[in-house]
Amino acid sequence: MIGPLRARHRWMTTALAVVVPILYVLILSSRLEEHDEGHGSVAPVNASVVEGEFAGRAWRADGRLVFLPDRDPSLPDVLLYWSAVGPVGEDLPANAHLLGALDGDAPRSLAGPPAAGGHLIVYSLGHARVVGTGPAPEEAD
Amino acid sequence: MGHAYRAVGWNRQKKIYDRTLGLGLIAYLVLFVVVGLLRWPEHSEETLALRALGTGALLLLHVILSIGPLARLDHRWLPLLYNRRHLGVLMFCLALVHGVFATVYYHSLTDGNPVVDPLISVLSANQRSDSLAHFPFEIFGVVALAILFLMAATSHDFWLANLTAPVWKALHMLVYVAYASVVLHVALGTLQGETSPVLSGLVGVGVVWVLGLHLVVGWRERGLDRPTTGSPSAEGYLDVAAVDELKDGQAKIVTLSGDRVAVFRNGDEVSVVSNACQHQNGPLGEGRIIDGLIVCPWHGYQYQPRCGRSPEPFTEKIPTFRAQVRAGRVWVHPTPLPAGTDVEPARIGAEA
Ligand code: HEM
Numbered sequence: 432m433i434g435p436l437r438a439r440h441r442w443m444t445t446a447l448a449v450v451v452p453i454l455y456v457l458i459l460s461s462r463l464e465e466h467d468e469g470h471g472s473v474a475p476v477n478a479s480v481v482e483g484e485f486a487g488r489a490w491r492a493d494g495r496l497v498f499l500p501d502r503d504p505s506l507p508d509v510l511l512y513w514s515a516v517g518p519v520g521e522d523l524p525a526n527a528h529l530l531g532a533l534d535g536d537a538p539r540s541l542a543g544p545p546a547a548g549g550h551l552i553v554y555s556l557g558h559a560r561v562v563g564t565g566p567a568p569e570e571a572d
Numbered sequence: 573m574g575h576a577y578r579a580v581g582w583n584r585q586k587k588i589y590d591r592t593l594g595l596g597l598i599a600y601l602v603l604f605v606v607v608g609l610l611r612w613p614e615h616s617e618e619t620l621a622l623r624a625l626g627t628g629a630l631l632l633l634h635v636i637l638s639i640g641p642l643a644r645l646d647h648r649w650l651p652l653l654y655n656r657r658h659l660g661v662l663m664f665c666l667a668l669v670h671g672v673f674a675t676v677y678y679h680s681l682t683d684g685n686p687v688v689d690p691l692i693s694v695l696s697a698n699q700r701s702d703s704l705a706h707f708p709f710e711i712f713g714v715v716a717l718a719i720l721f722l723m724a725a726t727s728h729d730f731w732l733a734n735l736t737a738p739v740w741k742a743l744h745m746l747v748y749v750a751y752a753s754v755v756l757h758v759a760l761g762t763l764q765g766e767t768s769p770v771l772s773g774l775v776g777v778g779v780v781w782v783l784g785l786h787l788v789v790g791w792r793e794r795g796l797d798r799p800t801t802g803s804p805s806a807e808g809y810l811d812v813a814a815v816d817e818l819k820d821g822q823a824k825i826v827t828l829s830g831d832r833v834a835v836f837r838n839g840d841e842v843s844v845v846s847n848a849c850q851h852q853n854g855p856l857g858e859g860r861i862i863d864g865l866i867v868c869p870w871h872g873y874q875y876q877p878r879c880g881r882s883p884e885p886f887t888e889k890i891p892t893f894r895a896q897v898r899a900g901r902v903w904v905h906p907t908p909l910p911a912g913t914d915v916e917p918a919r920i921g922a923e924a
Pocket residue numbers: 619622623624626627628629630633667668670671672674675678694710712713714716717720754757758761762
């Protein structure tokens with residue numbers, strides 16, 4: 432008999448009707464804070480300079496890596512990688528480590544590199560080639 | 573061990589339904605990519621295809637989740653329910669292609685340059701769990717996809733018969749967990765970068781629509797589940813309705829012993845059966861008697877009113893109840909008889 436099934440269905444939808452909207456609003460409001468944080472970011476003087484088609488500045492803050500593009504050259508699907516060795520022409524080196532995706536000319540706060548030293552590589556997935564490189568920034572003391 | 577299940581055949585109506593569905597879907601995907609290329613030149617075709625597939629799956633999921641409650645509110649939605657499974661399987665296929673494509677595209681680079689193993693990468697690339705907004709959103713996509721896979725894999729009536737309707741229904745209720753996971757997947761993923769209020773607004777409206785609809789219908793139905801009260805007759809029968817309330821060929825649904833029961837009138841006979849169809853627990857009391865058989869409103873399974881058995885060669889059977897008509901009122905014994913038990917119908921006008 433299906434009475435209990437129906438009751439379970441009712442409680443499940445009721446619980447979700449409470450939990451999902453709350454989580455949704457929480458997640459979106461924490462997103463807005465993050466973007467406000469980025470606005471008006473100014474690179475510190477010792478920031479690393481990334482050069483190429485997709486140029487920008489990178490520095491470390493609280494264990495994370497902040498990337499501030501100079502401008503938005505409108506390249507498709509731009510990802511930021513860290514690698515112990517530099518790129519080989521337009522190709523990513525093997526074992527490059529994905530830090531995260533860049534988003535136009537918005538400043539991005541991403542996970543820090545897994546090791547000291549090394550290179551930052553900006554890679555356009557859409558064009559399948561490297562579009563910027565520079566030294567990885569060191570953790571500020 | 574063979575299970576006798578009723579193959580729901582491929583009739584003309586279903587073919588039209590599926591063709592319309594397929595064409596509509598292709599139109600959506602193509603339109604999305606074309607408009608997207610004009611509107612967001614900074615995105616590649618791959619990203620747009622990924623988005624078209626993801627949003628297409630989410631859109632379909634909203635439609636699928638709306639059909640159930642809408643059909644309870646208004647019977648004109650029932651034809652959509654009839655074929656809901658096709659929508660479900662199609663939605664799973666879209667989500668699967670989206671998930672696989674995202675994994676391959678974002679997390680592995682070809683040309684002998686495997687940056688990292690794609691799956692490990694999906695689950696670790698975003699490890700920035702220091703704030704809510706940095707939670708690895710792909711995990712929610714994987715959870716949703718796993719649930720949708722289970723549902724699609726067991727969608728055939730063979731599994732329904734094998735697992736029994738209650739177990740199958742419990743499994744398919746996980747669709748709500750999948751839905752919540754997809755909402756989190758989008759909120760923590762795309763919506764973190766995409767700050768235009770259009771997308772977040774649309775997803776918000778979708779959430780309020782789907783869950784609001786379920787709340788309204790669920791709590792309305794709760795009213796129906798109030799048990800029939802009143803003092804039982806000497807033999808334990810309960811007064812459930814006036815004879816005049818029953819329309820010929822239709823039923824009144826009442827709650828007895830905690831479960832819904834359909835009190836059918838067939839000419840001057842009254843027969844009482846469990847309200848739950850053996851197929852997918854559809855509400856038999858909302859169906860009608862056609863050619864002497866109770867027809868389930870969901871997918872058309874048939875039962876004989878007096879014994880609750882499907883006509884030969886089918887083997888489904890549902891519990892029946894004893895009924896009496898006395899002084900213009902219908903009395904029903906609240907204890908269900910074993911499924912398929914033949915019961916002499918109570919007769920209107922031939923009262924003792
Ligand atoms: C293995 C499972 C999955 C993976 C790895 C995955 C991956 C992704 C990725 C990487 C994005 C971001 C795309 C972008 O920002 O451009 C995304 C977005 C999205 N996903 Fe998934 N996904 C998965 C499962 C699902 C499922 C099951 C659904 C829905 C039924 C879904 C619906 C969406 C939607 C609606 C979006 C937002 C639109 C978009 O940007 O594509 N995903 N997913």
